[in-house]
Amino acid sequence: MTRYASLEGFDLIGDVHGCGATLASLLEKLGYHRRGGVYRHPRRRAIFLGDLIDRGPRIRLAVNIVRRMVEEGEAEIVMGNHEYNALAYCQRAPSRLGREWLREHTPRHNRIIKETLEQYRDHPAEWDDALAWFREIPLLLELPGLRVVHACWDQPLIDALRREHPDGRIDSAFLEASVEHGTFAWQVMDRLTRGTHIPLPEGVTIHSGDGFTRRSFRAHFWARNPRTWGDVVFQPDNLPDDLESRPLTDRERAYLSHYGADEPPLFIGHYWCEGIPSLPARNVACLDYSAVKFGRLVAYRWSGESRLNADHFVWVRVPQEETARPRPWEIDFD
Structure with a gap:
């Protein structure tokens, strides 16, 4: 990592979700300024935690800002589940799967990617180019002194992934295999980009603030000896009734990953945190604070x-007031 030897450090940035103008404002607040059409800092580099696309008002702008930084060596990035979803949604499935697309075009999946496709509708070549770039994004980064992944650092899975894909990047065969439940590729993509989900009891659902009904909850992976669901739940939606006190089964505990307190600092996104940013563990920082919400x-x-x-x-x-949102005057990327 000699190219980073002269740096003061890294600025790790959470899920952008199409808030392109807000991203530009954050970069400027951090001391990055546009030179030659790229945001640069004289002594630091940015690392993006994925989920650049979907939901927000300036998706193309967000992708363009980050891609230019990455290609110019001013930033690194890991893949989020929304970039992965877009690749599978837009890739035709092999005939053995018995469907047209790797990620089926269900009402739920259509809704998630709707804003992205609308904002690229008049720019089809640009969208194809963006998809090609998404394929180049690694699933994780491990730099001297820190680790980065979108949702969950699972060391055994990462070790196995690196044996097949040392650079952490997926290929077409891996993408195809990843949509088949239970395959190694599915396990990798599900755990690293979506985290661990524990199913709710039969008939119990969570009605999330984003309008989706969920039949499982997102669990974190840094509790040393978790005993109950409340010890591991990690999402803004509360568990229904008294489920936080429900004991974890042996099977659920075995399914959870664990990131020890002696491991290097880890940066994640994905989990829709709310309020003032805080550290869930002394060596773990979640940087997704629901910008698009x-x-x-x-x-x-x-x-x-x-x-x-x-x-x-x-x-x-x-x-929430549109007139008060960031509008850096010089942005003309899209």
């Missing part, structure tokens, strides 16, 4: 520390 687009300024510090969070709020 009028929350915060959050960064963490990492400068080599082995124990993370909540004072290093930097963010831009996304106000």
Whole structure:
């Protein structure tokens, strides 16, 4: 990693979800400025945690900003589940699967990608080019002193992935295999980009603030000896009734990953946190603070520390009033 030897550190940035103007404002707040059409910092580099697309008002802008930074060596990125979903949604399935697309075009899947496809509708070549770039994005990064993955760091799965794909990038065969439940590729994509989900009891659902009905909940992976569902639940929606006190079964505990307190600092997104950014563990930072739901687009300024510090969070709020939202005047990427 000699190309990073002269850097002060990295600025890790959470799920953008199409909030392109907000991203530009956050980069400027962090001291990045546009030169030659690329946001640059003289002493730092950015790392994006994936989920650039879907839901937000300036998706093409978000993709263009980040892609230019990555291609110019000013940033790194890991793949989020929304980039993965887009690849599978737009890839025709082999005949053995008995359907037209790798990710079926169900009402739920259509709704998730709707804004992205609409914003690229008049730019089909640009969308094809963006999809090709998504394929180049690695699933994880491990740099000296820190690790980055979109949803969950599962060391045994990552070790197995690296034996087949040392650079952490997927290919067409891996993408095809990943949509078949239970395959190794499915396990990798599900765990690294979506995290661990524990099914709810039969007939119990969570009605999320984003309008979806969920039959499972997202679980974190840093509790040392979790005993109940409440010890591992990690999402803004509360568990119904008294399910937080429900004991974890042996099977559920075995299914959970664990990231130990002695491991290097880990940065994740994905989990729709709310409120003032905080650290769920001394060596874990979640940077998804629901920007596209009028929350915060959050960064963490990492400068080599082995124990993370909540004072290093930097963010831009996304106000609900449209006239108050960031509108950096010089942005003309799209």
